[in-house]
Amino acid sequence: MPKETRIALKNIGLIDPENIQDYIDRGGYCALKKALNQNSEQITEEILRAGLRGRGGAGFSTGLKNRFTSQNTPGNYGYVVCNADEGEPGTFKDRIIMEQDPHLLIEGMLIAGYAVSAQKGYIYIRGEYSLCIQRIQKAINDAVTAGFIGEKILGSNYSFSIEVKPGAGSYLCGEELTLLESLEGKRGYPRIKPPFPAEKGLWGKPTLINNVETLSHFPSIIENGAEWYIQMGTEKTPGTKIFTISGNVKKPGYVEVALGITLRSLIGDYAGGMKEGKELKAILLGGAAGTFVDASMLDYPLGYDLLKEKDATLGSGAVIVIDDQTLLTDVLKSILEFFKHESCGKCVPCRVGCKQLLLLFDRFCSEGDERLLTELEKQATMMSKTSLCPLGQSPILPVRSILRYFKHELILETQ
Amino acid sequence: MLTQELLQRFKPHKDNILQILHALQNAHPEHYLTDEAMRNVAKYLNISLSSVYGVATYYTMFSVKPRGKYIIRVCQSPVCRMLKSSVIFDTLKGVLNVEIGETTGDKLFTLEVTECLGRCGDAVSMMINESYYGNLTPELVKEIIQMYKNK
Numbered sequence: 001m002p003k004e005t006r007i008a009l010k011n012i013g014l015i016d017p018e019n020i021q022d023y024i025d026r027g028g029y030c031a032l033k034k035a036l037n038q039n040s041e042q043i044t045e046e047i048l049r050a051g052l053r054g055r056g057g058a059g060f061s062t063g064l065k066n067r068f069t070s071q072n073t074p075g076n077y078g079y080v081v082c083n084a085d086e087g088e089p090g091t092f093k094d095r096i097i098m099e100q101d102p103h104l105l106i107e108g109m110l111i112a113g114y115a116v117s118a119q120k121g122y123i124y125i126r127g128e129y130s131l132c133i134q135r136i137q138k139a140i141n142d143a144v145t146a147g148f149i150g151e152k153i154l155g156s157n158y159s160f161s162i163e164v165k166p167g168a169g170s171y172l173c174g175e176e177l178t179l180l181e182s183l184e185g186k187r188g189y190p191r192i193k194p195p196f197p198a199e200k201g202l203w204g205k206p207t208l209i210n211n212v213e214t215l216s217h218f219p220s221i222i223e224n225g226a227e228w229y230i231q232m233g234t235e236k237t238p239g240t241k242i243f244t245i246s247g248n249v250k251k252p253g254y255v256e257v258a259l260g261i262t263l264r265s266l267i268g269d270y271a272g273g274m275k276e277g278k279e280l281k282a283i284l285l286g287g288a289a290g291t292f293v294d295a296s297m298l299d300y301p302l303g304y305d306l307l308k309e310k311d312a313t314l315g316s317g318a319v320i321v322i323d324d325q326t327l328l329t330d331v332l333k334s335i336l337e338f339f340k341h342e343s344c345g346k347c348v349p350c351r352v353g354c355k356q357l358l359l360l361f362d363r364f365c366s367e368g369d370e371r372l373l374t375e376l377e378k379q380a381t382m383m384s385k386t387s388l389c390p391l392g393q394s395p396i397l398p399v400r401s402i403l404r405y406f407k408h409e410l411i412l413e414t415q
Numbered sequence: 416m417l418t419q420e421l422l423q424r425f426k427p428h429k430d431n432i433l434q435i436l437h438a439l440q441n442a443h444p445e446h447y448l449t450d451e452a453m454r455n456v457a458k459y460l461n462i463s464l465s466s467v468y469g470v471a472t473y474y475t476m477f478s479v480k481p482r483g484k485y486i487i488r489v490c491q492s493p494v495c496r497m498l499k500s501s502v503i504f505d506t507l508k509g510v511l512n513v514e515i516g517e518t519t520g521d522k523l524f525t526l527e528v529t530e531c532l533g534r535c536g537d538a539v540s541m542m543i544n545e546s547y548y549g550n551l552t553p554e555l556v557k558e559i560i561q562m563y564k565n566k
Contacts, residue, residue, distance in 0.1 A: 089492040092533035127437065127476045128488075128532055130545040168433050168474035171530055185429040186466075187473040246494045246535035253536045287531075288493060320535075326497050334493045338530065344473075 002269050005232060007240045008055075008093075008216035009256045011101045017135055020142040023103040029148055031219035035111045036156040043115035044070060047218070049226035051238040055093075056083055056174075056211030057286065057315045059237070059304035065208060068198035069116040072206035079207045080113045080121040081183065081197075082215055084136075085167050085174040087126055088287035089338065090318030093242035094212035096254055098125065098132035101216075102139035106162065108215030110148065111222055113160045116208045121162040124179055127169055137164050171342040175390050176209045178344075189346045190389035213242055233259035237303035241314070245271040247321035248278050260306075264298040266319055278323035282406060286315020288335045289394035291401035311404075313397060328406050329365050329413045335398050336361055343391060350392025353383040357395055368414030370407075377403055417442060418452055422459045429460050432470055436477055445481040445522065453479075475529070482525040483518045485563055489541040492531035498538045504528075506553040510560050523564065 006012070015022035023029070035043055048063030069078060082105065086094040097105055109121050125133050140162050143149045151159045170188040172178050177191040180202050201207020217239060221229050230238040237259045243266055246252045250272030257270075263283055267273065274280055283293050291312040300310065307314050322331060340354040356379055364372035380396040387393050402410070421438050425431040439452045448471050457464040471477045489495075489503055504515070507526055511519050518525040534540035537549025541556075548559055 086533055087531060089531040090494050090535050091531070092535055095533045126533075127433075127474070128529070128542065165430075166433060166437060168437065169476035169529070170474055182433070183430060185432040185460075185470070187469050244535065246538060247497060252538070284493065318535075320494055320497075322497065331493055331497060334491070334496045338492070342530065 002265070004256050004270075005240050005258045006256045007220045008097055008104070008213050008242055009101070009254075010220070011104060012096065013100070015101065017100050017102055018138055020103060020139070020146055023101070024146075027223070028103055028219075029107055029146075031223040032107050032110050032148060033154060035114055035222050036154055036158060040070065040115050040117055043111060043222065046221060046226050047115070050217075050221045050229040051226075051236070052214065052217055052221065052229070053237060053304055054211055055213035055217070055241060055317070057088065057289070057313075059314065062210065062214055062217075065198060065210070066112070066115050068196070069118075069206050069208040072199055077120075078116060078118040078205050079202045080109055080116065080118045081176075081179065081202060081207055081209045082109055082121065082123040082212060083174065083176060083179055083209055084123050084125040084129070084132065084212045085170075085179055086129070086212070086316075087171040087174050088289060088316045088318060089335075090244060090246050090284070090287045090290075090320045091316040092244050093254055093317060095129055095132055096242075097212050097216050098129070098136055102132075102135045103143065104216050104219060105136070105212055106139055106143055106149070108218035109162060110153070110160055111218045112208060112210060112215055114158050116206075118208065119159055119161070121160060122165050122183055122202070123162060124165045124167060124173070124183055126167045126173075133164060133166050140164065171338075172344050172389070172391055178389065179209070180207065187344075189344055190391075192388065234301060234303040234306065236305040241302075241317050243270075243317045243319050245319045245321065248275045248323035248326070249273065249321045250275055259303045260301040262299050262301060263293075263319065266302075267298075267321060271319075271321070274321070274323060278325065280321065281324045281326065281409075282322040282328060282331075282402075284320040284322065284331070284398070285318070286313045286397075287318040287320070288338050289390070289397055290315045290318065290320075291397050292405055293401065294405040312401065327413050328402065328409055329361075332398065332402055332410075333358075333361060333365070336395065339391065339395050347386075347388035347392065349383050349386040350388065353379060353387070353392060354395065357383075357399070364410075365414055368411055370411055373403055373407060373410065418455045422455065427459050427461065429462055432456065432460060432467070433474070435460075436467075436471055440477060444484065446483070446486055446525070447478040447481050450479075481518070481522075483523050485524050485543050486527060487524055487541060487543050488527045488529035488532070490530070490532045490534065490539065491528045492535070494531070494535040495538045495540060500539045502553060503539050503541070503551050503556055506556045507560070510557055524560070 052062040384396040
């Protein structure tokens with residue numbers, strides 16, 4: 001197996017996650033010290049030059065998010081929120097970081113908080129991730145004792161505290177504005193944007209929201225500099241990404257590699273290839289709110305922009321490998337059921353639309369009429385244009401892509 | 416009495432509601448939020464009962480109906496389904512003699528479905544209360560259930 005390039009997973013398996021000294025011995029909290037010797041704008045500059053983009057799925061420039069938030073924070077009390085509500089089907093990268101290297105996330109958050117002049121951070125972890133919740137809580141307690149969290153950290157003028165907030169079972173709360181509603185103790189309903197969180201976030205204050213994996217890149221970027229970081233990955237998406245490979249491969253699991261890697265390498269080199277006697281039919285990239293591709297994309301380099309050119313998405317880094325014996329109608333049906341279940345019901349296009357998509361597709365499965373697929377795409381397109389939040393805007397991604405590559409297979413499966 | 420003691424562990428701020436509801440639900444032998452518990456939460460946080468009920472019924476981990484001592488949550492995400500979670504459901508339904516959403520007569524187990532548990536590398540996976548089980552086969556599932564029955 002070729003070597004991985006690990007940044008967010010650099011300590012995995014090498015430290016005891018419950019022992020802060022292990023983390024410190026591996027150079028932990030050095031980046032925080034370095035950051036505190038610079039001014040906060042320099043940190044944002046470094047993140048911008050590194051070209052770091054959100055690893056949660058949207059791929060937005062992390063440096064710009066920092067800047068937008070800090071523009072609103074002078075004299076204004078703001079927050080850093082870590083989105084650890086990992087729920088995209090096929091994704092389990094944040095869980096690995098939180099379970100195996102909780103201090104890396106905490107150090108990243110402390111640096112992000114310093115960059116945007118915030119004083120309080122929240123880590124919103126999905127309720128089902130009980131070990132993550134325990135480990136992060138212990139790491140916070142130990143970091144407080146060690147003086148990395150609290151008042152006037154390491155003799156600087158920077159004070160920051162972090163609190164863990166568990167979710168309670170809602171995919172939608174992974175959407176940043178919905179997450180804020182949940183953090184405020186409400187039902188997980190999305191907010192209308194703008195305003196964006198950088199302007200009005202938690203309790204109406206400027207809020208920087210970043211994914212676990214994104215924040216876990218902060219310490220290495222600050223420590224080694226942007227020039228080091230941009231040597232990895234592609235021109236427009238530098239750095240590394242964790243991919244979680246699942247489905248019909250011999251060795252499902254997680255790998256962190258430089259962006260620009262191909263699906264052929266991820267599946268063949270890192271996941272041990274297809275299971276015995278199985279042939280590759282499709283890959284679902286980025287989870288349920290992701291896109292299907294076929295074998296023609298196996299040698300295409302993976303990056304946020306590069307995939308966009310092919311109307312595909314990298315998303316959270318989920319690589320779901322589907323074999324030739326699996327019915328694609330079953331896979332799409334499970335995705336449409338998922339959206340229907342997770343739709344919160346606040347806006348009509350999504351509430352009615354998710355149900356309609358499922359009804360239409362069920363009819364297609366029993367009648368095999370191609371026109372129903374056209375109608376399915378039409379309805380999903382309408383939802384993407386009119387829904388309030390990314391949930392209702394997402395079904396078009398798997399629907400359009402499966403029709404592009406596998407329309408014929410879907411029809412054949414119904415006969 | 417017990418409810419009051421549990422509530423005191425949290426500051427009476429509305430943003431603590433999920434933690435409070437988790438704590439109350441876990442403390443109840445039947446793993447659910449009683450009307451009385453929700454009324455106490457409303458009083459403690461100084462919010463309406465309907466907002467407490469609204470939160471309790473929005474999130475899938477909470478229940479306002481009695482459940483078993485052990486909550487079995489089987490993942491029904493696309494990956495687990497592709498790797499035949501239906502077989503695992505059938506096994507559990509057979510062994511426990513319940514349908515999805517039901518509790519066994521001895522009030523020991525409740526069978527539920529859940530969205531992606533983030534254990535796709537070990538699909539098919541399930542949770543029993545806070546413990547995870549992956550790479551499930553019908554044989555393994557039967558062993559696990561027996562283990563819980565013997566506890």
